[in-house]
Amino acid sequence: MxxxxxxxxxxxxxxxxxxxxxxxxxxxxxxxxxxxxxxxxxxxxxxxxxxxxxxxxxxxxxxxxxxxxxxxxxxxxxxxxxxxxxxxxxxxxxxxxxxxxxxxxxxxxxxxxxxxxxxxxxxxxxxxxxxxxxxxxxxxxxxxxxxxxxxxxxxxxxxxxxxxxxxxxMDEKTRVRMTAPNYFYAGRELKKAGRAAAAAPLLEKARDLHLKLEKLGDMSTNKMILSYVFYELGDLDNCIKYYEDYLANYAKEPFIANDDYAKRMLDISRIALAHYYYEAGDWDKALAEIDKSETAALALNWTSDLWRNYHLRGRIREKQGDKSGAVESYKKAIEVVESQRSGLKASDDRASFMELHIEVYKDIIRLLIDLGRPDEALEFLERSKARAFLDMLGGRKLNLPAKAEQNLLEKQVEIEKEINEITAQISTAARGGATRGGAGIAENTEQLRAAQKRLSELLIQVKNMKPEFASLVTVAPPDVSRVSAALAKGDAILEFFPEENGLHIFVITPDGVSLRSAADNAQKIEGLIRLLRSKLTGGSINDSYVPMAEKLYDALIGPVEDLIADADSLALVPHGALHYLPFNALRKGGEFLIDKYVLAVAPSASALGFILDKEKKPAGKLFALGDPVTALPGLPAAEQEVQAISAQFPGASVFYGQDATESRFSAPEVSQAGVVHVASHGLFYPDKPMFSALALTPDPAAGRDGYLQVHEIFGLQLDNAGLVTLSACETGLAAITGGDDLVGLSRAFIYAGAPRVVVSLWTVSDVSTGELMKKFYAGMQGGAAPAPALRQAQLELKSNPDFAHPFYWAPFQLIGDWR
CATH class of the missing domain: 1.25.40.10 (Tetratricopeptide repeat domain)
Incomplete structure (x- = not known):
């Protein structure tokens, strides 16, 4: 492509x-x-x-x-x-x-x-x-x-x-040359669209025209496209034949010696031919082309595709039975990828970049598992998670010089003001009102995205102010032994890696790392998760969810039951679609997973290492906001929920309705609070997760639009907070890239300093939520840690016939430190 x-x-x-x-x-x-x-x-x-x-x-x-x-x-x-x-x-x-x-x-x-x-x-x-x-x-x-x-x-x-x-x-050769390529391109696009029958006659027409050009004396470019045509028609032998001819002719062109771009095209062509040889099983010829391509790329510093050479070399070595050599080639590919990634400015860019290169990580993880090297496989699984979040945790203690900090703050305020104005313009246009300059929704949306992008880059500048944080790969590869050493007896971490050929489950305990594999692949597991969520949230309170909950238990917990038999607390590190799974609703027979274990979720084992280092208890004052005034439907039980909770915290700072403004998060009470509780709506934007938000009461006089967005949460100082509870709709959702990095509200609060965040995976009745939260905080006030207190509250709610169905209690999960 x-x-x-x-x-x-x-x-x-x-x-x-x-x-x-x-x-x-x-x-x-x-x-x-x-x-x-x-x-x-x-x-x-x-x-x-x-x-x-x-x-x-x-x-x-x-x-x-x-x-x-x-x-x-x-x-x-x-x-x-x-x-x-x-x-x-x-x-x-x-x-x-x-x-x-x-x-x-x-x-x-x-x-x-x-x-x-x-x-x-x-x-x-x-x-x-x-x-x-x-x-x-x-x-x-x-x-x-x-x-x-x-x-x-x-x-x-x-x-x-x-x-x-x-x-x-015009002569016949010129006439044919003007139309032949587009028959190929049209046929290929139709084939990609799933219309193979409609594509076939166009590809055949392209083949016939290009063969005619060959007879008329047309040279290299024609042979290249003819090669592509044969490939799309499934004729790999002729594809290779014509591509070899094209490459031999192109390499003889005299202008190449003094034209770096032409050299680059020659280099890319060699990679393409190597892939064709690979598909044909001709390993030696593939390696010969890779050698030529690598030599040229290294000589002229063309690193953008060098990782592809190393990756393909690794796959060939695997086919040849040289598994150790394959591992080394994959490692070289990953070194190039991570080096390129370090030069990207915005976190969105870094996460998306990793998604594009995820296959090489999958290959080395799979191969290391096959070689019986689970510790190394787990290391690369952790590295495959795009790591933008981990990078930010690594630089959490960044202190800016006062002047630089002020300059960046002024820029941030300026861009945020622009974003607020554009957002207001979009709202006005959506209501049919007149906008400044007559700009429509599409134009304003484009301006909004551009402003959001500039703000994302500015936030990265903050991190880059100190030399020690100049590289965005400052966090060293994860030390599994360090994570294992932080666990107590009875603790276990389960990290999941579903892929196309099966499921791999890493089990980390104080004794080290174990690995179990199972046959259920990523596609099957994702399908089961979709079905389970649809049954739980579809509006019908019945037992139709049970078969999916039991199958998922068998797939995810069954293979490691013996390894966690002595555990009483599980920290679960999901991958891909598993981030949307309510683990506590998995069941075997009549028993749920939450009946057996205290459960918590972690973004990654590496991030968990930083979180466990915080060692903060949710003690001290409560800061709480409830039922803010927004454009979204009201939450009538939210005020009662916050009132009931605040009664358990003498001297609490509590704000309702019109007083529950976004600007409250700038008040000293927040940085001094041991517990932060927000009962409001959450807004999730998967395409721009840095702008997902909690919906609060606007405060125009303070320049606040009422949306506390992820990028703003990153700037909060919650160093005294042992717990943040987001008693809101779908606050646990986050955007998942192919690299499995997540950006969402919960991750933002962890970065801001909280070692634990309680969130919800779907919209729940505010009545049952209020009951759950009262029981949760009562348990903590009785001396229980947050994770056991949440489990006990869910078990008590589950015992109530009115709220026994998992719809009411299963979406709530604690992310972070379960101790």
């Missing part, structure tokens, strides 16, 4: 430079245009070189410089379309940030569409190029049917040109 997008972007820019209509400003200056042209091309080259070197933030900055209006106004109309396309490709194919990529790709699509002049035959070739560009944008967005539609439109425009005034002026 990456190679095709990179080549497409370069070729389409070349078409733009050759075919687009030059701008004619009133004071047109050929010399100035030539200078701008040279400046543009230098920036374009530098941006692509940065991308190839794996310097992705630098590439983004350079592409953004290309968006300077001077290039659009004085150079070529629509040239920014290609820049947006380049940025979109960078975000989607390299950084795995589809939302950011979509913003740019949709801009490109809109502008390319405006440049099409359908009723002018003389513009047919330009129209064809623009349609191809639009098609490539849709392909990057994963909208394959739309991509195929526009590739076919490109063919129509080329046919219009070839059958019009130019019908007799």
């Amino acid at each position: 990456t190679k095709r997008f990179a080549v497409a972007a370069v070729l389409l820019l070349a078409v733009a430079l050759c075919c687009a209509r030059p701008a004619r400003a009133q004071n047109y200056d050929p010399a100035a245009m030539q200078q701008l042209s040279a400046e543009f091309m230098q920036l374009w080259t530098d941006a692509n070189n940065a991308r190839m070197a794996g310097e992705y933030d630098k590439a983004v900055d350079l592409f953004n410089k290309l968006l300077d209006p001077k290039f659009e106004n004085m150079f070529i109309p629509g040239i920014h379309s290609y820049v947006h396309m380049g940025l979109g490709m960078l975000y989607v194919a390299y950084l795995n940030l589809p939302e950011e990529g979509r913003l740019h790709l949709e801009k490109a699509i809109e502008r390319f569409g405006k440049d099409i002049v359908p009723d002018q035959p003389y513009m047919a070739t330009g129209n064809a190029a623009y349609e191809s560009a639009i098609a490539n944008c849709y392909a990057m967005l994963g909208e394959h049917e739309k991509a195929a539609e526009h590739f076919l439109k490109s063919i129509e425009y080329n046919d219009q040109f070839l059958n019009g005034d130019m019908a007799g002026s």
Whole structure:
């Protein structure tokens, strides 16, 4: 995918430079245009070189410089379309940030569409190029049917040109060359869309046209595409034959010696051929191409794809039976990935980047398990979790110089004010009201995302103020023995790793690490979780959930029952869909998991190590907010809940309704509180989890919009808090990346200093929640630690016939320290 997008972007820019209509400003200056042209091309080259070197933030900055209006106004109309396309490709194919990529790709699509002049035959070739560009944008967005539609439109425009005034002026080779590739691209996109039957005739047409080109004397590029065509048609032998021919011809081109970009294309082509050899089982030839590719990449510092070479080398070594060699190759690949990751600024970028590279982690974990090296496998499982949260925990004690802190604070306030204003504009537009400048919802949403992105980057700057935190890989690889040593007798940690071939369960006790594997794979487990949640939350209070709860117990707990027979407390480290599972509702026979164990959840074993170091008890004053005034439905029982709880804490700071404002979290009472309790709605945004929030009463005079967002919670000082309870709707939800890193309300409060956070996995009756919370705090006031107190409260609620169903008590879980 990456190679095709990179080549497409370069070729389409070349078409733009050759075919687009030059701008004619009133004071047109050929010399100035030539200078701008040279400046543009230098920036374009530098941006692509940065991308190839794996310097992705630098590439983004350079592409953004290309968006300077001077290039659009004085150079070529629509040239920014290609820049947006380049940025979109960078975000989607390299950084795995589809939302950011979509913003740019949709801009490109809109502008390319405006440049099409359908009723002018003389513009047919330009129209064809623009349609191809639009098609490539849709392909990057994963909208394959739309991509195929526009590739076919490109063919129509080329046919219009070839059958019009130019019908007799072009030789047959040129005529075929203009249409053949897009038959392939259209067929491939339809195949990706699941329409193999519709794709087949287009791919066959592409094959026939490219074979005709071969007879007419067309050379390397034709052979490359013909190779792709045979691959899509399932003919791997001919795919390899034509790709070998293409590569041999391309390598002989004299311009390559002095053209770094051409060398890079040669390097990428070698990687592609190595993959074809790998699929064909020709290991020696694959390794030979990898060797050539690695030599070139290292010589010219092209690190962006070097990890792919090491990864493929590892897979080949596995196939050859050299498992130890495979482990070493996978480790090299991971070193490159983690080095590149350390240079990314925003946490969203880092998490998404890890998602793009997760397969190499899966391979080394699986192989280490197979080799009987569970401690090392667990280390890489921990490293595979995108680690943005762990990085922030590692830098928790950052102290800024006063002046720098003030400057950053001013910038933060400025951006937050902008975000609040844009949010208000969106609300006004949604109600049909007039907005400043007449901007619509789409435009304001785009501005909001851009502002949120700037704020995310600013928050990273805070962490980078101290040299010792300049690298975002400051946290060393997890020391499993350290985590094991922190456990007491009766404690056990279960860390789960479901993958396509089965489930692996790591058991950490004071005695060390054990491993058990089972046949149930990730897909089956995810399906069971979806069914269980739908039965528990679907509105019917009955026993239809029981089969799923029992199957999940058998899958997740059954394989390790003997290893945890002497435990009384379990800390559960989920992976993937398991983050949404109410573990306490798992059952065997008539007994629930919560009947046997004190339960807690942890983001990762490594994060748990930091959390356990805090050793803070939930003692001291209570700070509580209940039933704030928001645009969301009221929580009438929340005020009574907070009143009942506060009665157990003399001198509590308690605020209801209009007084339960967001600005209360800036008051001294919060930093001094031993327990923080919030009874309100929670808002979860999976695409931008840093902006998930607790809904509180707005305080316009203090510049507070009423949404206490994740990035704001990171800035709280809760160093005295032993417990935060979020008695709100779905406060336990968080965005899960392929790297399994999570960002949500609970993680934010842990970063702010709390070693324990109680949350809910779904919306529950505020009446039953109030009962549970009263029992929970009564247990703590009686001397119990939070985790045992929560368990006892859930057991008592479960014994009440009105609330016996898991819907009422199962969603509540404690994240963090269970001691």
